[in-house]
Amino acid sequence: MSDHYGDFRTYDKPSIDNRKSEPLQNNSSQLDFNDDNYLQFCTNKQKEAFLACRNSQTITSAAKSLGATRSGVRSHLRNIKAKAISGGYVKSTSSIYLVPKAEIKPCDDFNINAKLDSLAGDYHEYVKQKRFNMIVTSAQNSTPVHVNFLANLKKLSNKIKAKILVIPFRYKNPTSVFVNNAKDYWDESLTPYLCEDDFELCGNLSVLGQLKSQPTAVRPLSGLEQVTGDKSAIIGHTKLELKSVATPSNKMAKLLISTGCCTVANYTDSKAGYKGGKRHSLSAIIVEVDGDMFFQRQVIADENGNFIDMLTEYKDGKTLPAQQAQVLSTGDLHAINADEQAVSATFFANDSMLKYFRPEWMTVDDSLDFQSCSHHSRNDPIIQYHLMKSGLNSVENELKITFKMLDDMETDHTKIVIKRSNHDEHFEKWVKETDPRRDPLNCRTWCEAFTAMLDGHDPYEYFAENMMQTFDDVRFLSRDEVFVVGGVAHDGHGDKGANGSRGGLQSFIKLGCPAQWGHSHTAGIMDDQFQNGTNSKIRMGYNVGPSSWMHCNTIQYANGKRSLLFIINGKWRFDTL
Ligand SMILES: [Fe+2]
Numbered sequence: 151m152s153d154h155y156g157d158f159r160t161y162d163k164p165s166i167d168n169r170k171s172e173p174l175q176n177n178s179s180q181l182d183f184n185d186d187n188y189l190q191f192c193t194n195k196q197k198e199a200f201l202a203c204r205n206s207q208t209i210t211s212a213a214k215s216l217g218a219t220r221s222g223v224r225s226h227l228r229n230i231k232a233k234a235i236s237g238g239y240v241k242s243t244s245s246i247y248l249v250p251k252a253e254i255k256p257c258d259d260f261n262i263n264a265k266l267d268s269l270a271g272d273y274h275e276y277v278k279q280k281r282f283n284m285i286v287t288s289a290q291n292s293t294p295v296h297v298n299f300l301a302n303l304k305k306l307s308n309k310i311k312a313k314i315l316v317i318p319f320r321y322k323n324p325t326s327v328f329v330n331n332a333k334d335y336w337d338e339s340l341t342p343y344l345c346e347d348d349f350e351l352c353g354n355l356s357v358l359g360q361l362k363s364q365p366t367a368v369r370p371l372s373g374l375e376q377v378t379g380d381k382s383a384i385i386g387h388t389k390l391e392l393k394s395v396a397t398p399s400n401k402m403a404k405l406l407i408s409t410g411c412c413t414v415a416n417y418t419d420s421k422a423g424y425k426g427g428k429r430h431s432l433s434a435i436i437v438e439v440d441g442d443m444f445f446q447r448q449v450i451a452d453e454n455g456n457f458i459d460m461l462t463e464y465k466d467g468k469t470l471p472a473q474q475a476q477v478l479s480t481g482d483l484h485a486i487n488a489d490e491q492a493v494s495a496t497f498f499a500n501d502s503m504l505k506y507f508r509p510e511w512m513t514v515d516d517s518l519d520f521q522s523c524s525h526h527s528r529n530d531p532i533i534q535y536h537l538m539k540s541g542l543n544s545v546e547n548e549l550k551i552t553f554k555m556l557d558d559m560e561t562d563h564t565k566i567v568i569k570r571s572n573h574d575e576h577f578e579k580w581v582k583e584t585d586p587r588r589d590p591l592n593c594r595t596w597c598e599a600f601t602a603m604l605d606g607h608d609p610y611e612y613f614a615e616n617m618m619q620t621f622d623d624v625r626f627l628s629r630d631e632v633f634v635v636g637g638v639a640h641d642g643h644g645d646k647g648a649n650g651s652r653g654g655l656q657s658f659i660k661l662g663c664p665a666q667w668g669h670s671h672t673a674g675i676m677d678d679q680f681q682n683g684t685n686s687k688i689r690m691g692y693n694v695g696p697s698s699w700m701h702c703n704t705i706q707y708a709n710g711k712r713s714l715l716f717i718i719n720g721k722w723r724f725d726t727l
């Protein structure tokens with residue numbers, strides 16, 4: 151008889167609880183047959199072989215009970231062992247069996263609720279300061295911490311003088327590969343940082359430590375919009391997400407943020423667990439508070455727990471200067487309607503993001519607004535009157551202002567990419583749809599653009615070539631032109647979704663590759679999709695009522711990980727850092 155799976159005969163399967171106390175003699179497989187955790191690594195046939203070994207004294211008798219050969223049973227055990235090792239089991243110096251790689255060390259007398267109560271007071275005191283920094287992440291119960299990530303977070307905490315806060319959450323995982331999963335404890339190295347209270351970091355930002363979202367929740371922030379009133383909030387979750395939520399027009403949009411976590415992936419053997427594991431994020435949120443104003447940014451670690459924050463790399467518990475950032479992806483510009491403080495903080499101030507990071511690339515979305523002759527307002531006599539009165543109805547004038555702003559961005563360290571965007575295309579639409587004889591102010595520009603289009607040029611790029619001093623140093627992307635840096639696609643504006651549908655993070659997460667978007671002026675993170683806010687004015691005339699728009703760009707570090715960076719009152723961080 152061969153040892154192929156198909157040659158097993160049916161038999162009475164041994165009960166999982168009908169265990170022999172005597173170990174299998176000559177067990178060289180290093181598998182503990184009384185440990186059900188190995189069953190997660192078994193196919194059905196391997197499970198039968200495993201359980202037969204549990205109930206037998208020898209491989210021979212196990213094989214006999216299955217009607218299989220000894221080599222067949224050994225083959226199954228070898229395969230189980232291989233899968234256990236790839237699943238995190240290692241040889242042990244203290245046991246003849248394989249053991250989980252990262253056995254956690256629970257503190258036997260650890261009373262989680264008592265600890266949390268006492269530590270919460272510490273945090274309540276800390277946030278009474280006017281100016282402070284905090285690093286917020288989360289941790290799963292009965293699961294090892296990622297040791298290197300925690301070491302790096304501690305280093306970060308020292309460097310930026312931030313208190314670490316770890317929001318504990320519970321997850322019942324009967325198929326955990328880690329030991330003692332029924333007990334209510336967290337890795338003891340996290341004890342000084344645990345706090346599961348709700349409390350305010352400032353008047354505009356709360357931590358919702360009591361809110362427990364399942365780690366397998368696909369959208370951890372969904373349904374929380376009403377929970378926090380008009381305040382922003384951070385919740386603990388294994389996934390990193392951010393959502394900008396519209397508030398009444400007299401208030402700034404609020405942010406909902408989930409942290410990612412500092413424990414290793416530990417999910418159930420199920421579809422939900424599998425999906426959760428794929429989006430497990432080793433990450434934390436840095437919060438800088440001054441009075442009621444706050445800034446936040448993300449630190450996302452690689453699989454080794456190393457990360458970059460600002461200009462510093464945190465690697466194996468040490469710091470070193472970070473390599474050049476890959477991309478500064480900037481929120482929509484709408485040059486003639488750009489917000490003065492936002493573009494200063496992004497491009498032009500001495501401590502602007504562009505000058506601070508000196509990235510290899512910088513992308514610009516919706517660089518042209520085209521309010522001068524936009525189809526949105528072309529037939530609105532009131533808007534046209536005001537544009538004419540202020541001289542803003544000249545296409546040529548708007549092009550000059552736009553290209554001057556792009557010229558002024560030029561640096562010797564960063565290559566600029568103009569992403570093809572819907573507002574740039576308003577120019578082309580104007581040429582195609584309007585009659586120049588009825589618009590004497592713009593008829594020469596129209597004629598030149600029309601001729602350029604007949605010659606196969608894009609009118610915006612054509613005028614850029616003629617009017618921009620730095621045109622040769624700038625790259626204009628066309629629609630569908632691929633531009634990927636560090637594994638992240640930076641070529642899409644965000645207005646167009648799949649098969650002609652409208653864009654949006656909810657649809658982009660299905661694309662299956664990390665990407666960076668603009669267009670909506672609404673910052674967000676969903677899985678590996680990041681969306682900028684804007685550098686335009688927050689009120690553009692056509693967006694009335696509640697708004698989720700905020701000034702926000704994205705920095706992509708040398709390791710390909712990204713962070714959203716918000717601009718508030720012309721600042722994007724506090725000067726003390
Ligand atoms: Fe835009």
Ligand SMILES: [Fe+2]
Binds near residue numbers: 482516571572645
């Ligand atoms: Fe747009």
